[in-house]
Amino acid sequence: MTVAESSGAAAVAEFLRARREQLAQQWADLALFRAVYTSGRDIAVNAAHGLVDALTEVARDGRMDDVTVPALDQVRALLAQVIAARSQAGAGPLQVAGEVAELKRPVIAMVGRELADVNRGAALIAATDLMGTVRLVGMEISLSDEGAIVARQRQQLSEIATPVLKLWDRVVAVPLIGTLDSARTQVVMETLLEAIVDERATVAILDITGVPLVDTVVAQHLMKTALAVRLMGARCVVSGIRPQIAQTIVQLGIDLGDITTRATLADALEWALAQVGTSVGRA
Amino acid sequence: MTTAAVMSLPITSDLEIAGVRQAVREAAVAAGFSLVEQTKVVTAASELARNTLVHGGGGRLEITMLERPQGKGIRLRFRDEGPGIADVETALSDGYTTGHGLGLGLGGARRLVQEFAIDTGPGRGTTVTVTAWPRGARRV
Numbered sequence: 001m002t003v004a005e006s007s008g009a010a011a012v013a014e015f016l017r018a019r020r021e022q023l024a025q026q027w028a029d030l031a032l033f034r035a036v037y038t039s040g041r042d043i044a045v046n047a048a049h050g051l052v053d054a055l056t057e058v059a060r061d062g063r064m065d066d067v068t069v070p071a072l073d074q075v076r077a078l079l080a081q082v083i084a085a086r087s088q089a090g091a092g093p094l095q096v097a098g099e100v101a102e103l104k105r106p107v108i109a110m111v112g113r114e115l116a117d118v119n120r121g122a123a124l125i126a127a128t129d130l131m132g133t134v135r136l137v138g139m140e141i142s143l144s145d146e147g148a149i150v151a152r153q154r155q156q157l158s159e160i161a162t163p164v165l166k167l168w169d170r171v172v173a174v175p176l177i178g179t180l181d182s183a184r185t186q187v188v189m190e191t192l193l194e195a196i197v198d199e200r201a202t203v204a205i206l207d208i209t210g211v212p213l214v215d216t217v218v219a220q221h222l223m224k225t226a227l228a229v230r231l232m233g234a235r236c237v238v239s240g241i242r243p244q245i246a247q248t249i250v251q252l253g254i255d256l257g258d259i260t261t262r263a264t265l266a267d268a269l270e271w272a273l274a275q276v277g278t279s280v281g282r283a
Numbered sequence: 284m285t286t287a288a289v290m291s292l293p294i295t296s297d298l299e300i301a302g303v304r305q306a307v308r309e310a311a312v313a314a315g316f317s318l319v320e321q322t323k324v325v326t327a328a329s330e331l332a333r334n335t336l337v338h339g340g341g342g343r344l345e346i347t348m349l350e351r352p353q354g355k356g357i358r359l360r361f362r363d364e365g366p367g368i369a370d371v372e373t374a375l376s377d378g379y380t381t382g383h384g385l386g387l388g389l390g391g392a393r394r395l396v397q398e399f400a401i402d403t404g405p406g407r408g409t410t411v412t413v414t415a416w417p418r419g420a421r422r423v
Contacts (some may be wrong), residue, residue, distance in 0.1 A: 006357065179301060213304065213322060215329040216385045244322040253377050253392035 006062055012130060013059035015111055015123065016052055024268030026106040033100040036085040051078050051103075055130060064129035066207035067136055076137055084142045087149075093142040100138030102129035162188045164195035171272045172201040173265070177210030185221035189228055195230050203272040204229045207265045209240030219254045226259045235275060237261065239268035294361070296333050300317040303332040303344055307359065310346050314355040316417045319360040324357065327395040331361045332386040333413050338381070339363025339409055356397075356421025366409040373402055399423060 027048035037044035054074035229236040297391030342363030397416035
């Protein structure tokens with residue numbers, strides 16, 4: 001750190017301490033705080049105080065443009081609360097980033113106005129660096145927040161997308177749609193095994209008509225599911241194997257072993273009915 | 284043979300493998316592959332991308348569209364900076380696995396495409412290049 005940089009940082013630290021109240025009052029009126037602390041302005045001001053204090057610590061530390069300094073942890077924690085509330089209210093990451101960026105203007109305006117001495121240039125640079133870091137931290141939080149939302153939606157989707165259907169007395173079926181990854185397979189296996197117990201099923205149909213591709217990992221998942229079904233004392237049939245999937249499985253060299261397979265769900269149902277001792281005439 | 288439109292994709296997560304499958308399917312459709320041919324090349328890409336991620340610790344895929352008088356094709360180059368493969372023949376043989384898979388990925392992928400080349404060695408990373416042509420464009 002150069003002498004000018006450290007004197008700029010020190011001037012900003014002193015400025016933040018001295019102007020704590022004014023700054024918090026101004027921030028409390030910005031969208032970021034106003035929209036979160038709707039129950040009262042006092043609470044918004046209080047939260048803004050917290051952020052000013054946390055930033056004062058960062059300025060005292062002196063490393064304004066380093067997002068890894070420990071002093072930023074408190075800033076990160078405070079911003080995380082506010083940003084989480086904003087994104088739960090439906091604000092997108094870009095909008096939140098814009099709102100975090102608004103925090104900068106009052107700081108720069110006040111530093112420019114009030115520090116008229118020789119330190120002003122260095123202080124302005126330091127304040128700009130500091131608020132740039134705040135913006136970066138805000139961005140980092142809203143992106144990881146976004147990641148958490150995507151993960152949650154994925155989880156929900158995998159549960160929604162695997163209904164177990166009771167097709168006949170003691171016959172259950174799972175229509176699989178989309179890519180079968182390890183997480184999906186786990187959900188399918190759990191719901192299917194539970195359904196086998198609940199329905200006292202003796203035949204389980206795994207229909208893969210909606211699965212676009214069977215590679216070695218998907219095949220392995222199917223085999224594991226079939227094995228688990230067999231361990232429950234039921235029989236498993238895989239249906240919906242389309243011509244292109246069949247050809248690919250053969251060329252890959254996958255041996256589905258003794259898993260019963262049928263081309264269509266209707267064929268699988270016919271097989272299943274024979275297994276449970278019912279027969280239905282075809283029209 | 285002329286080449287055009289090279290596309291480069293990262294392979295560092297399962298989600299990106301899904302992106303690889305999508306991109307390869309689009310390239311195969313653009314090159315006029317039939318449904319069976321699309322499925323084969325996408326499946327090969329899925330196997331190779333997973334090798335890049337699991338054994339190579341991540342890497343990249345380059346997709347190149349090829350064109351010759353008989354028709355269009357696609358070339359896929361999977362590159363990683365991982366530990367490399369010491370014994371390529373064994374790695375290509377069916378049933379050989381270092382992990383928990385079926386051991387069919389590399390050899391299976393080779394059977395699903397028309398041209399297959401592997402450049403690897405201990406400490407050198409691995410580059411697998413495969414080329415697929417639709418039926419009408421296979422004869423040179």
